[in-house]
Amino acid sequence: MKIDLNLPLFPTTSVGSFPKPEYLATARAQFYRNEISREALLALEEQATREFILLQERVGLDVLVDGEAERGDMATFFAEKMNGFKISEPVRSYGNRYYKKPRIVSAIEFREPMTKHFFEYAQKLTSKPVKGMLTGPYTMMDWSFNEFYGSREEVVRAFAKVLREEAIELMKAGCKIIQVDEPALSVRSDEIELAAEGLRLVLDGLEMYSITHICYGAFEFLAPKIHLLPVDQIDLEFAGRDFELLEQLRGHEFPQDVGLGVYDVHTHKITPQAKIEEYIAKALTFFRPEQIWVDPDCGLKTRTFEESEKGLAEMVAATKAARLSNK
Numbered sequence: 001m002k003i004d005l006n007l008p009l010f011p012t013t014s015v016g017s018f019p020k021p022e023y024l025a026t027a028r029a030q031f032y033r034n035e036i037s038r039e040a041l042l043a044l045e046e047q048a049t050r051e052f053i054l055l056q057e058r059v060g061l062d063v064l065v066d067g068e069a070e071r072g073d074m075a076t077f078f079a080e081k082m083n084g085f086k087i088s089e090p091v092r093s094y095g096n097r098y099y100k101k102p103r104i105v106s107a108i109e110f111r112e113p114m115t116k117h118f119f120e121y122a123q124k125l126t127s128k129p130v131k132g133m134l135t136g137p138y139t140m141m142d143w144s145f146n147e148f149y150g151s152r153e154e155v156v157r158a159f160a161k162v163l164r165e166e167a168i169e170l171m172k173a174g175c176k177i178i179q180v181d182e183p184a185l186s187v188r189s190d191e192i193e194l195a196a197e198g199l200r201l202v203l204d205g206l207e208m209y210s211i212t213h214i215c216y217g218a219f220e221f222l223a224p225k226i227h228l229l230p231v232d233q234i235d236l237e238f239a240g241r242d243f244e245l246l247e248q249l250r251g252h253e254f255p256q257d258v259g260l261g262v263y264d265v266h267t268h269k270i271t272p273q274a275k276i277e278e279y280i281a282k283a284l285t286f287f288r289p290e291q292i293w294v295d296p297d298c299g300l301k302t303r304t305f306e307e308s309e310k311g312l313a314e315m316v317a318a319t320k321a322a323r324l325s326n327k
């Protein structure tokens with residue numbers, strides 16, 4: 001639901017994750033070997049969250065994130081905090097990457113707030129708005145093994161019910177902007193109606209500005225139906241393919257705001273300010289100025305801390321220049 005956020009033209013933000021400091025990876029491994037306590041791990045996750053907030057403040061972003069210090073896999077993190085799951089042995093994905101996949105073995109139910117602690121922790125550290133960040137019901141369904149429900153639709157609806165409870169927890173904690181990510185849609189665009197139903201069930205009537213992030217994928221199929229997604233903003237990766245996505249969107253309806261990915265995070269090269277200014281100008285041939293938010297293409301977890309800071313600084317400088325020329 002569109003609410004007054006009091007943000008400048010072309011608000012700047014990030015997609016969600018920040019690079020995990022080395023000490024956190026070490027601590028998590030120690031925690032799994034029962035060498036340190038949950039409290040000790042939590043203290044280090046909070047320390048990383050403080051570092052992420054400081055970085056975002058230094059760079060001058062308008063909307064901040066907690067940086068996801070405590071999250072590993074986007075789906076497993078949530079599944080471990082809901083009822084209804086067993087977590088599988090590591091499953092192979094994308095070549096040599098392994099991850100643990102959630103197995104749905106009984107009714108999916110809300111057990112405890114999943115993201116509220118770090119949202120509140122981060123929001124207390126800054127006067128800028130912090131986004132609430134959830135993995136969407138469609139992606140949760142697509143990335144889980146279903147051994148309980150009769151259909152994909154039933155699974156999406158069950159996840160949506162639990163994620164709505166989490167969204168309400170965040171709203172009660174003061175969250176004004178919520179991002180419900182659906183990266184799985186980039187490879188399953190034939191089910192956009194089902195993803196749309198899931199998002200509607202999570203967000204309907206809640207007084208928060210809503211965003212969904214979709215990674216780069218089969219946009220020739222997604223573009224004609226993108227207007228169906230019931231969110232205030234769709235956040236997309238434009239920079240990685242040098243803005244060819246904009247050409248795929250032309251001729252289709254795009255009533256939502258757009259999260260304009262202008263910083264290619266899939267390479268160690270930093271997208272320079274001049275290039276980002278060009279990208280914003282190009283976006284203005286399709287979007288209205290008030291529709292545009294500026295952010296990196298995707299999460300920053302695969303970059304280094306220094307790269308992230310430099311890349312975001314180029315992005316903020318380009319956005320400031322674009323504000324001046326679009327006054």
Ligand SMILES: [Zn+2]
Nearest residue numbers: 214215298299
């Ligand atoms: Zn992405």
